Amino acid sequence: MATGLKNCSVCGSEFLVKKPSQIRRDDGTTQFYCGEDCRESAREERGGAVCSVCGTEFEPKYAYQRGRDDESVVYFCSMECRQPRSDKRRRRAGEQAQGAMRVAIMNQKGGTGKTTTSVSLAAGLAEDGQKVLLVDLDSQGHIGISLGVEGEHTLHDVLIGDLEVQEAVVGARPNLDILTADESLADAEIELARMTSNPDRLMRNQFGTDHDYDFILLDCGPSLSLLNKNALTFAENLIVPVACDFLSLVGVRQVLRTLKKVNQALVNPIDILGILPTFYDMRNNISDESIKTLKGHFDDKVLPPIRVNTRLKEAPSEQETIFEYAPSSRGAEDYRRLVNWLVDRREQRLKAG
Numbered sequence: 193m194a195t196g197l198k199n200c201s202v203c204g205s206e207f208l209v210k211k212p213s214q215i216r217r218d219d220g221t222t223q224f225y226c227g228e229d230c231r232e233s234a235r236e237e238r239g240g241a242v243c244s245v246c247g248t249e250f251e252p253k254y255a256y257q258r259g260r261d262d263e264s265v266v267y268f269c270s271m272e273c274r275q276p277r278s279d280k281r282r283r284r285a286g287e288q289a290q291g292a293m294r295v296a297i298m299n300q301k302g303g304t305g306k307t308t309t310s311v312s313l314a315a316g317l318a319e320d321g322q323k324v325l326l327v328d329l330d331s332q333g334h335i336g337i338s339l340g341v342e343g344e345h346t347l348h349d350v351l352i353g354d355l356e357v358q359e360a361v362v363g364a365r366p367n368l369d370i371l372t373a374d375e376s377l378a379d380a381e382i383e384l385a386r387m388t389s390n391p392d393r394l395m396r397n398q399f400g401t402d403h404d405y406d407f408i409l410l411d412c413g414p415s416l417s418l419l420n421k422n423a424l425t426f427a428e429n430l431i432v433p434v435a436c437d438f439l440s441l442v443g444v445r446q447v448l449r450t451l452k453k454v455n456q457a458l459v460n461p462i463d464i465l466g467i468l469p470t471f472y473d474m475r476n477n478i479s480d481e482s483i484k485t486l487k488g489h490f491d492d493k494v495l496p497p498i499r500v501n502t503r504l505k506e507a508p509s510e511q512e513t514i515f516e517y518a519p520s521s522r523g524a525e526d527y528r529r530l531v532n533w534l535v536d537r538r539e540q541r542l543k544a545g
Contacts, residue, residue, distance in 0.1 A: 197209075198224040199224065200224055200225060200226035200227075200230050201223040201224050201225065201230075201234065202225060202226075202230035202231075202233050202234050203226065203230055205226050207224075207226040207227075209224060214226070214231070216231075216234075216249070235249075241267035242267060243267055243268055243269035243270075243273050244266040244267055244268065244273075245268060245269075245273035246269065246273055248269045250267075250269045252267060291403060292325070292403040292405040292406060292407055292408045293406065293407050293408070293428065293429070293534075293537075293538045293541065294407075294408045294410070294426060294427045294428045294429065295407065295408070295409050295410070295427060295428070295429045295430070295431055295465060295534075296409075296410040296412055296423045296424055296426075296427035296429070296430050296431070296462070297309055297310045297313070297409060297410065297411055297412060297430075297431050297432075297433065298410075298412035298420060298423065298424070298430060298431075298432060299414065299432050299433055299434060299444070300414055300415060300416055300420075300446040301414060301435075301439065301446070302414035303414075303435060304414075304433045304434055304435045304470055305433045305435065305468075305470035305471065305498065306411060306412065306414070306433050307330070307334045307335065307338065307411055308470075308504055308508075309431070309433045309468060309470070309498070309527075309530075310326060310335065310409055310410075310411035311326070311335060311338050311339065311411075311508075311513060312504075312513060312514050312515075312523070312527040312530075313409060313431075313527060313530060313531060313534065314326040314368055314370075314407075314409050315339075315365060315368060315513035315514070315515055315516075316513075316515060316527050316528055316530070316531035317367075317368075317406070317407055317531055317534065317535065318365055318366065318367035318368035319365075319367075319515055320531055320532075320535060321367065322367060322406040322407055322535065323367050323404065323405050323406045323407075324367060324368050324369070324405060324406065324407045324408075324409065325357075325361060325369045325370070325371065325403070325405045325407070325408045325409070326364075326368065326369070326370045326371070326408075326409045326411065327347060327370070327371045327408065327409065327410045327411065327423075328346075328347065328370065328371065328372055328373035328411050329347065329373060329377070329410060329411060329412050329413055329419050329420065329422075329423055330373055330377070330411060330412070330413035330414075331373055331374065331375050331376075331377040331378050331413070332373075332413075333346075333372060333373045333374045333375075334411075334508075335370055335372060335373070335411055336370065336372040336373075337508065337511075338507075338508040338511065339364045339365070339370065339511060339513070340511030340512075341362055341364045341370060341372070342362075342372070343360065343361070343362040343370065343371070343372035344362070345359065345360035345372075346360065346371070346372050346373050346374050346376055346377070347360075347371050347372070347373050347377060347380070348373075348374075348376040348377055348379065348380045350371065350398055350399075351380050351383075351384070351394055351395065351398060351422075352379070352380050352383050354398075357371065357398070357399055365513070369405075377419065380419065381417060381418055381419055384418040384419070384422070385418060391418055391422075392418060392421040392422055392425050393422070393425050394422055395422035395423065395425065395426045396422070396425050396426040399426060406538065407534075407538070408427075410423040410426070410427055416446070424462055425462075427462055428462065428463070429462065429463055429464075429465035430462055430463070430464050430465055431465050431466050431467075431468055432444060432464065432466075432467050432468065433468045433470045433498075434467055434468065434469055434470065434482070434486060435469075435470050435471045436469050436470070436471050436472050436473065436476075436478060436479040436482040436483065436497065437471075437478055437482065438478065438482070444467070444486070444489075464490070464493055465493075465534075465537070466493055466494070466495040466533075467486055467490045467493050467494045467495065468495045468497075468498065468530070469482065469483050469486060469494065469495070469497035469498065470497070470498045471498070471500050472497035472498060472499050472500065473499070473500045474499075479497075483497060495530065495533070496526070496529060496530075497526070498523070498526045498527065498530075499522050499523070499526055501521055501522045501523035501526075503517060503518035503521040503522075503523050503524075504521075504523040506518075507523075514527060515527075515528075
């Protein structure tokens with residue numbers, strides 16, 4: 193290592209080189225940096241970054257290569273380095289796989305935070321060490337957009353094109369695969385309507401039950417469609433996000449009517465795992481009134497609310513999860529609580545055999 197007094201290549205000040213990070217060699221030239229600010233300034237000018245895990249300098253090209261640690265920006269040169277650094281829950285030694293826990297996230301009313309909940313819950317589970325598949329059933333394709341991932345294949349290719357699920361999924365984050373959607377799902381809806389035999393069970397048949405995932409989350413569109421009926425037929429459990437306003441309570445009644453019809457046709461009826469109040473604002477009386485009304489109908493099925501949080505709205509525009517964009521925010525705190533609750537539910541199921 194070149195030591196001794198050197199002139200900083202950015203600010204020109206003379207300083208004593210003490211560590212390798214103050215030196216950069218590129219194309220036969222050597223640059224020196226007196227401090228991290230000058231090193232970062234030069235890096236930004238080059239459009240490069242240094243991996244926060246292995247120290248490799250590289251040019252970030254994908255959303256997953258950038259994250260946040262408290263208030264600082266951190267970089268990852270590869271998916272391997274992106275692996276979560278915090279302690280993770282690991283599968284117990286000798287634990288036998290009992291299939292993925294399949295959860296549909298649905299409310300027929302729009303604007304209740306379904307996609308935010310799906311992405312945040314999937315990302316939080318993945319960071320916790322769980323292996324997760326997130327399936328987008330909305331033709332707007334907001335899952336892929338939110339995570340900065342574009343899949344070569346979509347759910348349409350699995351349902352109508354007979355493509356294997358594992359051939360269609362794409363890795364979005366460590367432990368997190370997604371099956372994307374686009375406008376081709378409208379064609380899938382038409383094809384399903386033309387089927388004469390069990391059009392609401394196609395997903396169940398195509399996906400099967402032998403999965404190498406701990407969780408499969410289904411982000412359903414805001415409609416009573418054959419695709420959503422397929423999701424309810426395939427899933428074991430249902431989480432219903434409900435915005436804390438009066439009109440959203442009407443949407444819950446619609447979901448219950450749909451569930452009643454679906455369960456009449458199922459051997460193993462789907463169960464409401466939880467009612468999730470979203471956009472909770474303690475400053476507004478309607479928020480508390482909404483939760484009281486929900487508890488009157490669903491009692492202990494009502495989960496702790498997701499508070500109003502600007503960071504949750506901003507994260508998708510940066511193609512980051514709430515845990516990457518603002519890990520200390522209220523939104524991250526609320527969704528971590530939901531993640532821990534869902535992991536506990538799966539562990540209880542595993543114990544019960």
